Each structure stands twice: as structure tokens, then as C-alpha cells.
Amino acid sequence: MALTVCFWGTRGNVMSVARERLIYGGHTTCLSVRHDHEMLIVDAGFGLANFLECLSTETPLSRGGHKFNLLLSHFHWDHIQGLSYFVPIYFPGNEIVIHSPFEREVVTEILNLLFDGSYSPFNGLDSLPCTWTFRKLEHGSEIGSFRVDFHETAHIGETYAFRLVTEAGSIVVATDHDASRTQINDSLVDWAQGCDMLIHSAMYTPREHQQLGGFGHSSFIEAVRNAERINAAHTLLTHHAPLRTDGELAEMEHNLQHMYNTDTRRLSFAKEGEIYIVR
Amino acid sequence: MMRYGGNTTSFRIDIDGIPPIFVDGGTGLYEEGIRLASQPGPLRIYMLVTHTHWDHILSYPLFEPFYRQDCEVTFFAPVSEKADFPRLIRGQHHDRTFPRSFNEITAHIEYRSFSGGEKFKLDGATISAFRLNHPGITIGWRIEHDERAVCIITDNAPVENNYLGEGMRERAAADPQAFEKEFNDSLTDFILGADLVIYDTHFDEAGIKNRRHWGHSTPQTATAFALEAGVRHLLLHHHAPEDTDFMVDRKLDEARSIAGEQNLVVEAAAEGMVLWL
Ligand SMILES: [Zn+2]
Ligand SMILES: [Zn+2]
Ligand SMILES: [Zn+2]
Numbered sequence: 001m002a003l004t005v006c007f008w009g010t011r012g013n014v015m016s017v018a019r020e021r022l023i024y025g026g027h028t029t030c031l032s033v034r035h036d037h038e039m040l041i042v043d044a045g046f047g048l049a050n051f052l053e054c055l056s057t058e059t060p061l062s063r064g065g066h067k068f069n070l071l072l073s074h075f076h077w078d079h080i081q082g083l084s085y086f087v088p089i090y091f092p093g094n095e096i097v098i099h100s101p102f103e104r105e106v107v108t109e110i111l112n113l114l115f116d117g118s119y120s121p122f123n124g125l126d127s128l129p130c131t132w133t134f135r136k137l138e139h140g141s142e143i144g145s146f147r148v149d150f151h152e153t154a155h156i157g158e159t160y161a162f163r164l165v166t167e168a169g170s171i172v173v174a175t176d177h178d179a180s181r182t183q184i185n186d187s188l189v190d191w192a193q194g195c196d197m198l199i200h201s202a203m204y205t206p207r208e209h210q211q212l213g214g215f216g217h218s219s220f221i222e223a224v225r226n227a228e229r230i231n232a233a234h235t236l237l238t239h240h241a242p243l244r245t246d247g248e249l250a251e252m253e254h255n256l257q258h259m260y261n262t263d264t265r266r267l268s269f270a271k272e273g274e275i276y277i278v279r
Numbered sequence: 280m281m282r283y284g285g286n287t288t289s290f291r292i293d294i295d296g297i298p299p300i301f302v303d304g305g306t307g308l309y310e311e312g313i314r315l316a317s318q319p320g321p322l323r324i325y326m327l328v329t330h331t332h333w334d335h336i337l338s339y340p341l342f343e344p345f346y347r348q349d350c351e352v353t354f355f356a357p358v359s360e361k362a363d364f365p366r367l368i369r370g371q372h373h374d375r376t377f378p379r380s381f382n383e384i385t386a387h388i389e390y391r392s393f394s395g396g397e398k399f400k401l402d403g404a405t406i407s408a409f410r411l412n413h414p415g416i417t418i419g420w421r422i423e424h425d426e427r428a429v430c431i432i433t434d435n436a437p438v439e440n441n442y443l444g445e446g447m448r449e450r451a452a453a454d455p456q457a458f459e460k461e462f463n464d465s466l467t468d469f470i471l472g473a474d475l476v477i478y479d480t481h482f483d484e485a486g487i488k489n490r491r492h493w494g495h496s497t498p499q500t501a502t503a504f505a506l507e508a509g510v511r512h513l514l515l516h517h518h519a520p521e522d523t524d525f526m527v528d529r530k531l532d533e534a535r536s537i538a539g540e541q542n543l544v545v546e547a548a549a550e551g552m553v554l555w556l
């Protein structure tokens with residue numbers, strides 16, 4: 001039973017689709033994790049619209065009867081804005097289950113803002129024909145064959161990393177995290193120990209990180225240091241800066257791989273549309 | 280979508296001797312903000328807003344010049360009964376949804392509200408506003424300068440038995456047919472003789488079936504209005520997110536075949552495209 005991850009959006013902050021950013025991708029954060037026939041979606045940036053490409057089309061979405069499990073790490077626009085473009089929400093009989101460590105009231109307040117009549121052609125969550133279900137995650141909650149745990153990250157505003165455990169292996173997802181904030185970071189590193197795959201924020205060069213004062217994301221160097229400490233077999237760096245080109249990313253990726261990769265551990269920059277086998 | 284582009288609505292109008300006018304704040308605006316932020320000040324910027332749906336405003340909180348003290352901005356934006364425009368801009372900075380608070384904005388920002396029907400002078404240009412048929416309150420803009428005119432008609436849907444946005448149904452209630460005719464005639468007048476019209480062609484004829492209430496038009500409708508109004512150049516715009524380059528090409532073919540030998544140039548808006556009038 002294989003465990004795989006596919007990225008549908010790898011960009012941070014804002015969508016930046018362009019010819020020179022095709023390889024690593026221009027859509028904001030969204031990824032799916034597949035264990036055998038079960039699927040979890042993590043975050044709902046603009047990449048979510050592309051996620052539908054991976055579904056088999058035996059029953060059309062318009063016919064209803066589809067259920068999607070979505071984990072939300074936090075509510076920054078780049079992690080939720082894709083929901084309005086998620087076709088299943090337009091049809092009755094489809095169910096979107098939103099799992100997060102936040103209280104239900106918080107989730108619905110934000111999603112009602114997203115679907116507010118001033119900002120969208122809808123009139124709040126309830127005006128959409130699909131069914132919304134909200135589940136507050138507890139430590140060790142089970143979603144199908146996944147056991148889910150979470151840990152606070154160092155970001156701006158309350159944000160979480162997820163640990164998804166299956167019998168085939170485990171994944172830690174920390175897309176929005178500033179590893180330079182030692183106290184939370186040390187705790188996160190301890191918590192993430194022993195995962196098979198680590199998905200980690202790496203938005204800035206050390207110089208950019210310094211100039212911006214962090215802004216809730218890690219520099220490449222700090223991300224690599226965390227990868228080393230957590231010692232996952234495969235680390236994927238993501239949340240690429242919006243305007244970083246394929247050429248620039250490929251060069252940095254190459255340099256980091258050169259200093260990091262060994263027989264037992266490797267590192268790559270997440271690419272949109274790419275499937276990664278965890279184990 | 281590599282030829283036509285995958286970002287949401289945003290473009291810039293440059294007129295000699297007038298500060299740049301940015302129309303809408305879709306994702307394309309972010310890169311422009313980064314470019315402007317590195318320029319020496321002071322900066323003077325005009326922002327025309329068609330309406331406040333996400334795809335038209337989501338880059339405003341990420342627009343770097345707003346975080347500069349030596350930047351002066353005037354927004355020209357629709358007024359809404361439910362929430363005024365400045366409140367909607369502030370709403371994007373909700374502390375759970377965006378890392379920078381609205382209070383960090385140091386640019387001097389002024390807001391002017393429109394509901395359609397207004398006409399005013401802006402430096403040397405003349406600008407008029409027209410209320411479009413789209414959920415919420417949406418303004419079409421006409422910008423005239425030195426005998427040249429550009430019109431922006433997005434987002435807008437055919438009005439026939441389809442009344443969208445605040446108050447439209449009420450306005451149509453007494454005499455729907457008269458209302459539809461009046462709307463179509465005024466829209467034609469509004470874009471009359473324009474050198475360039477940028478028109479919402481989100482759907483094709485198959486796609487708009489059952490979705491007229493989404494508030495978008497087709498190449499057929501756009502071309503019909505452009506021909507009726509004696510427009511010189513029609514730009515198909517607001518391509519659907521699921522459109523491939525091939526599908527936009529097909530919309531373009533359709534519009535061109537309707538225009539036929541008549542005096543109308545039709546193109547499809549592409550990212551990075553620059554048009555001289
Ligand atoms: Zn993010
Ligand atoms: Zn974030
Ligand atoms: Zn709209």
C-alpha cells in the first residue's frame with residue numbers, strides 16, 4: 001500500500017503563473033496525500049482547482065455523492081482562496097469535510113468571509129449547494145486510515161503543522177513556519193522526529209529573511225538545518241517566493257542538494273503536478 | 280494558458296502627463312507593485328475598481344507601494360449598500376487571513392465612490408461610470424483623452440431575463456422589457472465609437488447555458504455590442520480559469536467570424552500585452 005504526495009500549488013503569498021515559473025508552478029499552496037485509495041487534501045490555495053485533475057471521472061462531480069477531506073493549517077488567503085474555484089462545491093450531494101485544530105466558529109467565520117456577497121457571487125457558506133462538515137482535530141484523530149496530529153508553527157497568527165501517519169509511512173507538513181524562532185522550532189523539530197517525508201517552508205534566501213525580518217517563513221539554510229535535525233528520508237521545500245523563476249529555483253535546489261544529499265537522505269524543491277512516493 | 284496567461288484581472292492604462300491608472304487588483308498586480316516599490320518617490324497612483332469580487336481585488340494587500348509613506352493613491356470604486364469600499368479593503372486584512380494589518384499601510388489613500396452614471400475630469404482625462412449587470416455592484420469605465428476612448432466592460436452578463444446585483448431586479452420589476460432595452464441601449468451608448476473596448480467573454484455559447492446568473496458574457500454578445508456601437512477594437516477578456524489557450528483561440532475565431540468584413544479588430548487579452556491607441 002503506497003503512500004504518495006502530490007503538489008497542486010507550491011507558491012507562497014500570491015499566485016504568479018508565468019512561463020518562467022511553469023516547472024515549479026505558480027499556484028498557491030495545496031497538496032494531496034494518497035494512501036492506497038484514500039485521499040487527504042492539505043490546504044486550499046489556488047492549486048486546489050488543479051487537484052480535480054487527479055480524480056477519476058466515473059461519476060461526474062455534478063451528480064453529487066463525492067466526499068473530500070480537507071485539512072486546513074491556517075486561514076491566510078493563499079491557503080484558502082482556491083475553495084471558491086473547487087467545482088464540487090457548486091453541486092448538491094457533494095460533501096466537503098474540513099478538519100482543523102480550530103474551533104468550528106473560527107472556521108465558519110473565515111469561510112463566510114471568503115464567500116461573502118461583497119467579495120463573491122455567493123451569500124455565505126450556506127448559500128452553496130454542497131454540504132459542509134467541520135471536524136475539530138484532536139491529537140491522534142483518525143481520518144480513514146490516517147492518524148493525524150498537529151503542532152503549532154512559528155508564523156504570523158495561529159498556524160499548525162500536520163503529521164499524517166499511516167501503516168505505510170508518515171509525513172510532516174509545515175508549509176508556513178519560521179525556523180529561526182528557536183523556542184517553537186525546537187519543539188516542532190522534536191515532534192517531527194522520525195517522519196519519512198518532511199514538507200517544509202523555504203521561502204527566502206538568508207539575506208531576504210534578514211531584510212524582511214522573517215515574515216513567518218524560513219530561509220533555505222534554516223530549512224535545510226531543520227531537515228538535518230528531523231532527519232526524514234526525503235525533504236520537500238515549498239512555499240516558493242512568488243516571483244522566483246524556475247531557473248533561480250533550479251540553481252538553488254542543485255546547490256542545496258549538493259551539500260545535503262547522502263545515501264539515506266535527500267532534498268528537493270516541490271514541483272506543481274509532481275507525485276512523490278513516500279514509501 | 281501560457282500564451283494568454285493565468286493570472287486574474289489587472290491591467291494598467293498609461294496616458295501622457297497623467298499618473299498610471301491601474302484597473303483592478305487581480306493577481307497580476309503583485310509583480311507590478313514589486314517593480315514600483317523600487318522606484319524613487321513620490322509615487323502618485325490611480326486605482327480604478329470594477330467591483331470587489333476576489334479575482335479583482337486580492338492583490339491590494341500585497342501591493343508594495345501601499346506600504347510607502349511617499350505614495351499617494353486615489354481609488355475610484357463602486358459604492359455598495361452593504362459595505363463601503365474602504366471597509367471591504369480593510370476586510371482583506373483580517374488578522375487570521377493576512378499577515379500584515381491594515382494599519383501598516385502608510386501610503387495616503389483616498390477613496391471616491393461610484394454607483395454608475397457619473398462623469399468627471401481626472402487631470403486631462405474624462406472618466407465615466409456605468410452600472411453593469413453582475414452580482415454585487417459592478418462599474419464599467421470609459422476613459423477618454425485627446426480624442427481617444429477606452430472602455431472596460433467586465434464583469435457583465437446579458438440582461439435578458441437576468442437581473443444581477445443590488446437593486447437590478449427591483450428596477451426591472453415594473454416593465455422588464457423596457458428595462459432590458461434601456462440597459463442595452465445605454466450600454467451601447469456608453470461604448471459608442473470607442474477605440475478600444477475590453478469586454479468580459481468568460482463563457483462560450485455552450486458554457487453560458489444555465490450559468491447566466493454567474494454574471495458573464497460570451498464572444499457573441501461582446502461582438503454584437505461592439506458592432507452596434509461602432510467600436511474600432513474589441514479585446515476579449517476575463518477568460519475562464521479552466522480555459523486553455525486553444526479554447527480562447529476558439530472564442531476569438533467565433534468573434535472574428537461574427538465581425539466578418541466589418542470594421543472591427545478583435546483580439547484576446549494576453550498577459551503582458553501592450554496596446555497603443
Ligand atoms: Zn502561506
Ligand atoms: Zn501563512
Ligand atoms: Zn465578478
Ligand SMILES: [Zn+2]
Pocket residue numbers: 288332334335434517
Ligand atoms: Zn471577475
